[in-house]
Amino acid sequence: MKAVAKILSVAPFAIEPMALNELPAVPKVSIAIICFNYGRFLPECLDSCLAQTVPADQIVVVNDGSTDDTAQVLDGYAARFAQILPIHQLNGGICVATNAALAACTGEVVLLLDADDAMAPERIEKVLDALRRRVDGHLPGWTHNSMQRFSEGQPHLGHAPYYAGGRAPQGWLAAETLMAASCPVLSLTSGLAFRREVLEAIGLLDADRMMYQDLQLCTAAALISPSAWIPEPLTRYRVHGASATKGSMVSxxxxxxxxxxxxxxxxxxxxxxxxxxxxxxxxxxxxxxxxxxxxxxxxxxxxxxxxxxxxxxxxxxxxxxxxxxxxxxxxxxxxxxxxxxxxxxxxxxxxxxxxxxxxxxxxxxxxx
Incomplete structure (x- = not known):
């Protein structure tokens, strides 16, 4: 405990979790989606957002300069469903697109999703439940959930992310994050959801093309608010040629x-x-x-x-x-x-x- 206290408080600096009020009985929920040349996957993604047991109030989709049929698919859905807000912009990269999506979201809770992934019908419901339960004595400001990996013809490729012993990190993770100089939460974008107060505290992401939006969001959020882990695989994470790594750390x-x-x-x-x-x-x-x-x-x-x-x-x-x-x-x-x-x-x-x-x-x- 002394080591934790030393990390959290280096005089005259101290890290304390953000104080959050209870969510409203019926909070407004936004879904933020980034799409670049994933028009072929976008219908499945949007259909999963529209099939939630707790409906989303707003579905913001940023078309980041796609050259396929993304614009046509997106505009077709927006014409039929008033809650879908399309944003078409020149290609700026994933962090630029994420900044644009989050800026347009008006919900008190914002769920992130990549356009080649999909959500289980209960994702919004489970996220709201988790945000209402105290962790380490505090209301959590963000959640991360398990994801079901799948590919064309292979619906069950296992769950991600992997945590040794099945023990996923949750709660007030500031000490652990500072001690390791990295966030212990390994979830990718499609497994993350945030209360608006946390996103506002984080502010704009570094929009350089080499940066990762999920790394920035998780690390900054871990230093602002406790997190809640949802073990159910509430996201279907697609593994395909564009997302499967071609081998990093090799050149x-x-x-x-x-x-x-x-x-x-x-x-x-x-x-x-x-x-x-x-x-x-x-x-x-x-x-x-x-x-x-x-x-x-x-x-x-x-x-x-x-x-x-x-x-x-x-x-x-x-x-x-x-x-x-x-x-x-x-x-x-x-x-x-x-x-x-x-x-x-x-x-x-x-x-x-x-x-x-x-x-x-x-x-x-x-x-x-």
Whole structure:
């Protein structure tokens, strides 16, 4: 408890959860959807939004400069359903589109959804129930729910995200987030919902194209309000060619992009803390004291042909973030000690890519 108190309070700075009032008996609910060239999936997405046991008051869909039939599909639905608000804009990237969608949402509760995914009929109902139940003595300001992964012809590819031991994080996560310099919530966009007060406290997302909107939202929200976990798979998460990774962490270009993203995110997150209280960014550890960033720096040098910087690798492997982090990360990191550069790249493709062998490994590890 002393360690937690030290993280949450570094004199004269302190992090306290936002005080929230009870939701109205019948709160207004918005759904925010981003669509780029997913016109073929949009009908299933919108039909799931329209089939909720608790109806949405507003469904905001941002067409982010699509070049397929997204505009026609969206306008056709908007002509038939008054609650659908279409926004057509030039392509600006996912964070620009998310900012536009959230700015247009007027609901007291906002659910996020990607246009290639769909919702279970009870999602709004379950989110509202979760937001009304106190967690750690506080009303939660946001929720994250389990998602059912599926693909064309394969309706049951397992649930995501995966949490070791099935124990998903919830409650007031500020201490854990600050201690690890990362949010323990791993949910993607389509599994997230927020009370308006939390979104207003977060403000605009960094709109750079390399940034991820779900990472920004989860980390900032964890420092503002407790979260509630909903174990039921309330979202159907589509796995297809555009969403399945082609293999990250396997090229110098990808590693450089990840390191730049980490540095940009660090600046954005510190600004979030400063908005809450001047000087509070001191609570967020510097990049060179974050195990994941040290690992990226090592990997970039190694894959660039500079050889293994064993001193930097030793710092990354001995860092508390690594030693106390997920076991699969430790296994991956330690592979760099034993493998040549070429073999390590192949190893990375197996771990981060999409292949039949990976599906077999997921089933063997109980993560299918």
């Amino acid at each position: 110098v270009e990808q590693i450089k992009a990840m390191r730049r993203r980490a540095a940009r995110f660090d600046v954005w997150l510190r600004a979030q803390l400063e908005r809450r209280q001047t000087g509070a960014s001191a609570l967020w550890r510097p990049l060179d004291d974050q195990g994941g960033y040290l690992w990226l720096c090592f990997l970039e040098r190694w894959l660039s042909g500079e050889g293994k910087d064993l001193g930097l690798l030793r710092r990354a492997l001995r860092h508390p973030d690594t030693r106390h982090g997920p076991r699969q990360y430790r296994i991956y990191y330690y592979g760099s000690l034993l493998l040549t550069r070429g073999l390590f790249v192949s190893y990375s493709r197996l771990i981060f890519g999409a292949s039949p062998l990976k599906s077999v490994l997921r089933r063997l590890l109980g993560r299918a």
